[in-house]
Amino acid sequence: MRSHFQLVLTLVASLAASAGWSETLGDPVKGAKVFKKCQSCHQVGEGAKNRVGPHLNGIFGSKAGSDPTAKYSKGLIRAGDDGLVWTHETLDAFIENPKALVSKTRMSFRGIKGADDRLDLLAYLRGFSDEPSNIPEAEPTAQGNYHNLDPAILAIVGDSEYGEYLASECMTCHQTSGANDGIPGINGWPTEDFVVAMHAYKQKLRPHPVMQMMAGRLSDEEIAALAAYFKDLE
Amino acid sequence: MNFNRRLFLGTGVAAATTLAAPNVFAAGHGKPRVVVVGGGAGGATAARYIAKDSKGAIDVTLIEPSRMYYTCFFSNLYLGGIKTIDDLGHSYGTMAAGGVNVVHDWAVDVDRDAKTVSLAGGGSVPYDKLILSPGIDFVDGAVEGWDLSSQNAMPHAYKGGSQTELLKSQIAAMPQGGTFAMVAPPNPYRCPPGPYERVSMVAHYLKANNPTAKIIVADPKPKFSKQGLFQEGWANHYDGMIDWIGDDFGGGNVSVDPDAMTVTIDGEVTKVDVCNVIPAMKAGRIAELAGVTDGNWAPVNAADMSTKADADVYVLGDASQQGDMPKSGFSANSQAKVCANAVRGALTGSKVFPAKFSNTCWSLIDTNDGVKVGATYEATDEKISKVDGFISQTGETAEMRKATYEESEGWYAGITADMFG
Ligand SMILES: Cc1cc2nc3c(=O)[nH]c(=O)nc-3n(C[C@H](O)[C@H](O)[C@H](O)COP(=O)(O)OP(=O)(O)OC[C@H]3O[C@@H](n4cnc5c(N)ncnc54)[C@H](O)[C@@H]3O)c2cc1C
Numbered sequence: 001m002r003s004h005f006q007l008v009l010t011l012v013a014s015l016a017a018s019a020g021w022s023e024t025l026g027d028p029v030k031g032a033k034v035f036k037k038c039q040s041c042h043q044v045g046e047g048a049k050n051r052v053g054p055h056l057n058g059i060f061g062s063k064a065g066s067d068p069t070a071k072y073s074k075g076l077i078r079a080g081d082d083g084l085v086w087t088h089e090t091l092d093a094f095i096e097n098p099k100a101l102v103s104k105t106r107m108s109f110r111g112i113k114g115a116d117d118r119l120d121l122l123a124y125l126r127g128f129s130d131e132p133s134n135i136p137e138a139e140p141t142a143q144g145n146y147h148n149l150d151p152a153i154l155a156i157v158g159d160s161e162y163g164e165y166l167a168s169e170c171m172t173c174h175q176t177s178g179a180n181d182g183i184p185g186i187n188g189w190p191t192e193d194f195v196v197a198m199h200a201y202k203q204k205l206r207p208h209p210v211m212q213m214m215a216g217r218l219s220d221e222e223i224a225a226l227a228a229y230f231k232d233l234e
Numbered sequence: 235m236n237f238n239r240r241l242f243l244g245t246g247v248a249a250a251t252t253l254a255a256p257n258v259f260a261a262g263h264g265k266p267r268v269v270v271v272g273g274g275a276g277g278a279t280a281a282r283y284i285a286k287d288s289k290g291a292i293d294v295t296l297i298e299p300s301r302m303y304y305t306c307f308f309s310n311l312y313l314g315g316i317k318t319i320d321d322l323g324h325s326y327g328t329m330a331a332g333g334v335n336v337v338h339d340w341a342v343d344v345d346r347d348a349k350t351v352s353l354a355g356g357g358s359v360p361y362d363k364l365i366l367s368p369g370i371d372f373v374d375g376a377v378e379g380w381d382l383s384s385q386n387a388m389p390h391a392y393k394g395g396s397q398t399e400l401l402k403s404q405i406a407a408m409p410q411g412g413t414f415a416m417v418a419p420p421n422p423y424r425c426p427p428g429p430y431e432r433v434s435m436v437a438h439y440l441k442a443n444n445p446t447a448k449i450i451v452a453d454p455k456p457k458f459s460k461q462g463l464f465q466e467g468w469a470n471h472y473d474g475m476i477d478w479i480g481d482d483f484g485g486g487n488v489s490v491d492p493d494a495m496t497v498t499i500d501g502e503v504t505k506v507d508v509c510n511v512i513p514a515m516k517a518g519r520i521a522e523l524a525g526v527t528d529g530n531w532a533p534v535n536a537a538d539m540s541t542k543a544d545a546d547v548y549v550l551g552d553a554s555q556q557g558d559m560p561k562s563g564f565s566a567n568s569q570a571k572v573c574a575n576a577v578r579g580a581l582t583g584s585k586v587f588p589a590k591f592s593n594t595c596w597s598l599i600d601t602n603d604g605v606k607v608g609a610t611y612e613a614t615d616e617k618i619s620k621v622d623g624f625i626s627q628t629g630e631t632a633e634m635r636k637a638t639y640e641e642s643e644g645w646y647a648g649i650t651a652d653m654f655g
Pocket of ligand 1: 297305424
């Protein structure tokens with residue numbers, strides 16, 4: 001899949017998270033208005049059919065160019081075979097500038113420059129794709145609060161009361177007793193080892209999807225808080 | 235901590251009834267009172283965490299009719315012969331040591347003005363904060379020809395315990411070359427991969443004991459969770475045994491006849507030996523009686539699981555309508571901890587931390603062939619929203635699948651210890 005690092009960064013920045021809340025993707029009601037720009041070629045919703053372009057039901061999470069009843073350009077089909085999957089990030093990039101994402105696409109549309117308009121449009125389209133409550137693997141519906149890496153991470157003194165609360169989520173898999181049944185016990189680790197291990201998952205240096213995901217959304221302070229709490233568990 | 239009451243409660247049904255008399259509970263009460271209805275994945279966890287973390291500052295009562303909780307999670311592995319029924323049973327006997335008063339009775343009504351819960355055995359229990367985690371009930375008339383009175387002929391086995399045992403004995407009694415049918419539920423329902431793990435585990439059992447038997451699944455959905463992984467696994471392990479009929483092929487147009495033991499799918503009548511009907515679901519009835527449901531489920535606020543209808547009534551787990559989390563034991567357990575933190579904060583002024591939720595659903599396709607799907611979620615102002623996730627890939631190595639299964643065993647030990655102490 002192509003990298004849209006630049007675009008993703010802009011997106012995260014524009015989402016500047018308000019305290020404690022994650023942001024949903026955008027405003028679907030405003031997005032319905034933005035969709036007017038697509039309507040001459042695309043339908044979405046109940047009974048939507050392929051027109052000039054394919055219908056957009058279930059687009060999130062689908063492989064690009066994969067509706068067997070639609071007509072696609074070679075470029076879009078090849079992009080799909082190369083691994084282009086429609087996620088929030090890839091759709092955002094495509095709608096911003098179709099030709100920059102898919103070589104010689106048949107979609108003759110010059111793109112939407114406004115990031116907020118795209119966000120709203122995607123929130124609207126997201127409503128016609130799988131819901132994670134029914135299909136847990138379906139695409140996310142919100143942006144998490146991501147945090148920048150701090151060089152002084154190891155120096156952070158963790159709040160073990162907060163650590164205890166955060167740890168309740170870990171206890172679903174890592175037993176309080178420290179037992180090792182299929183999942184390793186993590187009690188009594190030296191703070192530094194614990195912090196390094198968690199950041200290794202967070203940065204995906206250490207493989208394991210569950211722990212990458214768990215660590216991925218913890219801030220540096222939260223990791224420090226967990227380390228402070230687990231250090232003293234027997 | 236109220237030691238006398240706990241001692242008293244340990245002694246059985248009669249004691250529970252006596253205790254339920256309002257004057258016993260109301261007498262000279264200074265401590266804030268939390269009542270939890272339903273001792274499952276959500277309720278047991280919430281009760282235990284509030285009691286544990288408040289260190290006796292909050293009076294916690296759990297109302298649950300059963301003496302033993304039989305998990306639905308891993309019940310498919312019991313159908314497959316990989317776990318025993320005893321592996322699935324957990325006693326509430328350990329809850330008292332954790333500071334939770336357990337009343338073994340049914341909650342039959344909630345008076346939100348008087349802030350009391352009435353019990354089937356008589357009397358009522360007052361609360362400052364009420365947490366409902368009653369799991370699911372079935373929507374009447376969801377599958378033509380089936381109602382609760384047919385559950386012995388055609389079990390749902392979608393609540394733990396006796397229904398699961400019944401289904402297992404029916405599968406064992408199938409004639410050689412017989413047919414097992416499943417009527418799968420429409421969205422949303424508890425445990426999105428559950429029916430398909432069940433199909434895998436029934437196939438696992440039949441392959442060893444009744445290899446010419448057939449499995450038909452009538453499904454009202456065009457698509458289901460981990461579909462690619464299950465279908466790959468079915469082709470690898472149980473080639474030709476399983477016929478999944480999705481909505482595109484009439485799987486949603488189903489009726490059953492429990493007397494004749496027939497299933498009619500899109501007009502075609504089939505005689506079957508076992509029929510597992512999993513009807514459409516709704517919140518456990520007490521949520522509706524409490525007046526906190528809207529349609530089939532109870533809408534809640536993502537930050538603390540309080541209901542939209544009443545800030546002092548919380549709904550956890552399957553019964554709640556919270557947004558993106560699938561209805562699973564893992565989800566219910568995760569929501570319970572967020573709720574416990576918020577309830578304790580509201581009653582004692584302890585620190586309330588931002589809500590974070592997660593879920594992972596493991597499924598076993600065949601011995602040591604485990605797969606998983608998981609995600610993290612956070613509270614947005616309108617719902618619990620998914621922020622990140624992962625899913626097992628098709629074509630993974632046998633070692634990885636085995637490690638995934640071993641992880642699920644670790645999780646089972648972990649969550650049950652987390653629920654019951
Ligand atoms: C076949 C199958 C497989 C599953 N596999 C998994 C899995 O692998 N992983 C996973 O995470 N989840 C799994 N689940 C889902 C999981 O079992 C549920 O999502 C979970 O139990 C929900 O928790 P809960 O607290 O909402 O309800 P429950 O755990 O069902 O608890 C509800 C409790 O409330 C009690 N109750 C109901 N009404 C009243 C009342 N009026 N008064 C007093 N008490 C009452 C009931 O007796 C029950 O004990 C599976 C489910 C099934 C059916």
